[in-house]
Amino acid sequence: MNEFMFKNAINITALYAKMDDFIYKKHSHQDYAIGVTLKGMQYYHLHGTTQLSHPNGVMFFNPEDSHDGMAYNNQQLEYIMLYISPELLMEVSTLKQLIQFQNPIVYNKVIEQNVLCLATAIFKEQSDAICYEHLQALTDSLNTGTTFEHVAKDNSKLKLAKELIKNEHMEKFKLEKISDTLNMSKFQFIRFFKQQMGITPYQYYINYKVEWAKRILVTYKDVYWAVSECGFVDLAHLNKCFKYRYGVTAYQFMSKLK
Numbered sequence: 001m002n003e004f005m006f007k008n009a010i011n012i013t014a015l016y017a018k019m020d021d022f023i024y025k026k027h028s029h030q031d032y033a034i035g036v037t038l039k040g041m042q043y044y045h046l047h048g049t050t051q052l053s054h055p056n057g058v059m060f061f062n063p064e065d066s067h068d069g070m071a072y073n074n075q076q077l078e079y080i081m082l083y084i085s086p087e088l089l090m091e092v093s094t095l096k097q098l099i100q101f102q103n104p105i106v107y108n109k110v111i112e113q114n115v116l117c118l119a120t121a122i123f124k125e126q127s128d129a130i131c132y133e134h135l136q137a138l139t140d141s142l143n144t145g146t147t148f149e150h151v152a153k154d155n156s157k158l159k160l161a162k163e164l165i166k167n168e169h170m171e172k173f174k175l176e177k178i179s180d181t182l183n184m185s186k187f188q189f190i191r192f193f194k195q196q197m198g199i200t201p202y203q204y205y206i207n208y209k210v211e212w213a214k215r216i217l218v219t220y221k222d223v224y225w226a227v228s229e230c231g232f233v234d235l236a237h238l239n240k241c242f243k244y245r246y247g248v249t250a251y252q253f254m255s256k257l258k
Contacts (some may be wrong), residue, residue, distance in 0.1 A: 001018065001019075001020065001022065001076075002017075002018070002019040002021065002022045002247065003016075003017070003018040003019070003239070004016070004019075004216075004247040004252075004256070005016050005017075005123070005248065005256055006017075006120050006246075006248075006250045006253055006256045006257055007123050007125070007256070007257060008122070008257050009122040009125070009128065009131050009217045010088075010116070010122075010128050010132060011085060011088055011133045011218075012082055012083065012084050012088070012122060012131070012135070013031075013083040013214075013218060014076075014080070014081070014082055014083075014118075014119045014122040014123055015035075015080065015081040015082075015083070015246075016075070016079075016080055016119070016123065017077070017078065017079055017080075017154075017247060018076065018078045018079055018240065019070050019071055019247065020074050020075065020076045020077065020128075021071070021074055022071075022241035022245070022247055023068065023069070023070040023181040024044075024067075024070065024071070024245065025068060025163050025244040025245070026045075026066055026198075026199060026203065026243065027066070027067070027068075027199075027203070027207050027210075027244065027245045028061075028063075028064045028065055028066045028067070028197075028199065028207050028209075029061065029063065029065075029083060030063055030064070030086075030211045031063060031083040031084055031085050031086070031211075032060075032061065032062060032063060032083070032084045032086065032089055032101075033059075033060075033061035033081055033082070033083050033084075033111070033114065034058070034061075034081070034082050034084065034115060035058070035059045035079050035080055035081035035082065036056070036057070036058055036059070036079060036080050036112050036115050036116060036137075037053040037054060037055050037056065037057045037059065037077070037078075037079045038055065038070055038078040038079055038080060038252065039055060039076065039077065039078040039079075039253045040072065040075045040076050040077035040078060041053060041054055041069070041071070041072035041075065041077065042054075042057070042059065042071070042072070042079055042117075043070050043071065043072040044067050044068050044069040044070065045067060045068055046061070046065060046066075046067045046104050047065070047104070048198075049200070051104050051105060053079075053105050054107075056107055056109075056112055057105045057106070057110050057113050058105065058106050058107070058108060058115060058144070059079075059081075059104065059105055059108055060101035060103055060104055060105070060106070060223070061101065061104075062100045063086055063098075064197065066198035066199045066203075067200075071075055072097045074081055078113065078137070080116060080119045080185045081117060082115060082118060084135075085143060086098050087188070088135075089139065090253070092135055092136060092139045093139050093142075093143065095112075097150050097151065098150070098151040099148040099149065099150055100148060100149055100150075100151050100210060101146055101147070101148045102146075102147040102148055102149060103146060103147055106145065106146060108141075108145040108146075109140065110141045110145055111138070111141045111145045111146070114134065114137050114141050115138060117134045117137070117138075117168050118131065118134035118135055118137075120133050120137055140190055140197075146189065146201075147194060148219035153195075154169075157182060157192075158192075158193075158196050158197075161178065161180075161182060161192075161193060161201070162180075162204070164178045164181060165178065165201060165204055165205050165208065168205065168235060169208050169230060169231060170204065170229065170230065170231040171214060171231055172231075173201075173202055173205050175189070175201065175202070177191075178201065186210070189201065206241055207230060207239070207245070208229045209232065210230075210238075210241050210242055210245055212226075212229070212230050212232045213227075213232070213238060213242065213250060214242075214246075214250075214253070215251060216229060216230070217229065217250060217257070218257060221254055221257070222236070223235065223250055223251050223254050226238060226250060235250070235251070239251060
């Protein structure tokens with residue numbers, strides 16, 4: 001049995017998931033994803049290594065961290081996840097530049113409880129003031145309970161490649177146009193990008209389109225605008241791409257936010 005529940009507040013999306021046979025395909029998010037394994041074990045690949053989060057494990061995914069995900073040995077898995085934009089995390093933490101969490105999984109009771117308290121406040125539709133207080137508590141606990149480093153600036157070629165792909169999110173993906181701009185063959189570009197990001201340029205392109213669609217759904221609750229604005233062929237195309245990354249279709253995600 002697979003169950004996914006979403007709720008949004010203070011520009012944070014909270015996810016509760018219960019699953020056994022669902023498998024997330026390799027993808028990434030533009031947000032930080034911070035979650036807690038409640039029951040079972042979360043099995044996934046990140047940074048070329050295999051990760052296994054046991055109950056009470058706190059999981060960290062940096063923006064654009066490529067990963068998959070599944071329940072270990074098809075056992076029932078339950079977990080909570082918070083999707084927090086880099087801009088919001090920087091504002092709350094008063095940091096001047098982005099950070100990257102170094103430990104993908106930690107076992108820290110204070111951080112665990114702060115994640116769960118914030119998720120509970122969002123799901124119970126408590127006031128924004130209460131949600132902000134829980135976010136502040138979570139952020140403060142991250143400063144003392146995790147290891148992170150400031151994000152090094154992208155090398156110029158990778159930064160340009162990502163900008164070119166993002167600028168094409170409403171159009172058909174043009175591999176040769178982008179590779180020509182970078183003075184690379186299309187095969188050199190695919191190899192270069194995958195070595196740097198862990199996913200192919202086309203996967204990055206689809207991921208960005210889905211993340212952009214998600215923001216439209218959260219903000220405007222308009223699934224057909226998301227289809228048009230993000231350049232999907234039709235609603236079925238958006239739903240298929242969305243489900244691979246969030247466990248539900250775009251329409252189901254929008255409906256669950258209400």
